[in-house]
Amino acid sequence: MHTLSSITVAQHLTSRAALSRHADAFGIANVGTPMRYARNAEIYGDEEEAEYLYQVVSGAVRTHKILADGRRQIGDFYLPGDIFGLEFDDHHEFSAEAICNSTVMSIKRQVFRETAGHDARLSRELWSATKRQLKRAEKHALLLVLTAQERVAAFLLEMLERSGKTDSFELPMSRQDIADYLGMTIETVSRTVTAFETDGTIALPSARCIVIRKHQALRALDS
Amino acid sequence: MHTLSSITVAQHLTSRAALSRHADAFGIANVGTPMRYARNAEIYGDEEEAEYLYQVVSGAVRTHKILADGRRQIGDFYLPGDIFGLEFDDHHEFSAEAICNSTVMSIKRQVFRETAGHDARLSRELWSATKRQLKRAEKHALLLVLTAQERVAAFLLEMLERSGKTDSFELPMSRQDIADYLGMTIETVSRTVTAFETDGTIALPSARCIVIRKHQALRALDS
């Protein structure tokens, strides 16, 4: 698969630009290799050489880092269509794991490097993906200075939006994943979600299934 | 290029370390327009159209956002050599202000768009600058889940490194700026810094001048 010519890469990338939010990015996946990962399987490790770029096809992925005191911080969650593995230098800052059984497209960065050198559109696509990730990282940092209630509200609203649904959605990740993403404990996440259920803001048919009942109440907490 | 030669630019630099670290990026500044901003002057506003890209020549710049509850969150600090104003779309996510009297090179993004289309090297530079900013944003997010002590230690070490000095440096920003960057109150920043002084980890000839006495003590707190 990696023997695909760079011309093919360019064709895929240029023909699909700007169809939908992720349409252009799917061009990347189309020239990659589909890989399946089981729940909790490692896709790449912290400090490992960043040889590939990835795009989620199905399932969900999380990136994380273990801090000096042993705590785990989630860098981001990636859902179908999302690109991950972009790094400043040639080594990963975070480890990446499949949250549930997932399919991920991977493509060698080397192919991009060769192609992007003479393909302005491909360059722009990669730059654009990086800027999108930058915006997400900045938003993540903003989240971490809010109160527990505000963090959870913002998280639920974001997951709702990314799910493409309007009212209810399934969380692929555990409470522990959410806690490590929001920089709080699993107990506080649980208590906060329960409080939203108690006051009727959301309903919880099951722990992983969220039904938003009062969108306005959550939005009022979202900065 | 430009009425302002790179020699003039270099003369304005307060830190040679910043120059070498970002030497490649100075190609960008050399084709821009030098602008002077007074202390606390706004360089661009939140939600404003992102018409220019900027590089600090001398002084220091902060970006910030006002949250729903009125609190201010600092996005990042920029020192001589640093590029700022990169955005995912065409609107700024943060406002930018001069921390002290500063000189900033600005260049119209339109010029980049035209040039980058046929200049692979320039494309790479811009992409690289974005990836560098992404890495900084991710590191910032990690900071915000640490204890007050750890945040301040990490902040001081980072400012030391960026200053290009090995032991002592001047902080261009106020305690309030630091507090809003680290997601804590000015009182806690002050208390934490004082505690470091009390236990001999640092010395404080003045509030804005930091002397690192025990590098190891700070590094032990830095994840």
Added chain:
DNA sequence: CGACTTGTTGACACTGCTCAAGATACGTGG
């Protein structure tokens, strides 16, 4: 059905915030 993982709830401790006052540094005009 039983073992294990994941999620919920409770009691208490502690970090960092709030509110308040005082100290120091800084800029400006006389």
Added chain:
DNA sequence: CCACGTATCTTGAGCAGTGTCAACAAGTCG
């Protein structure tokens, strides 16, 4: 150069929100 007013920084006391530790409940898989 000094005096005053203002902005910045430090320090203190009490409190609120979140973490810690522990027990229990629910869900999941073999």
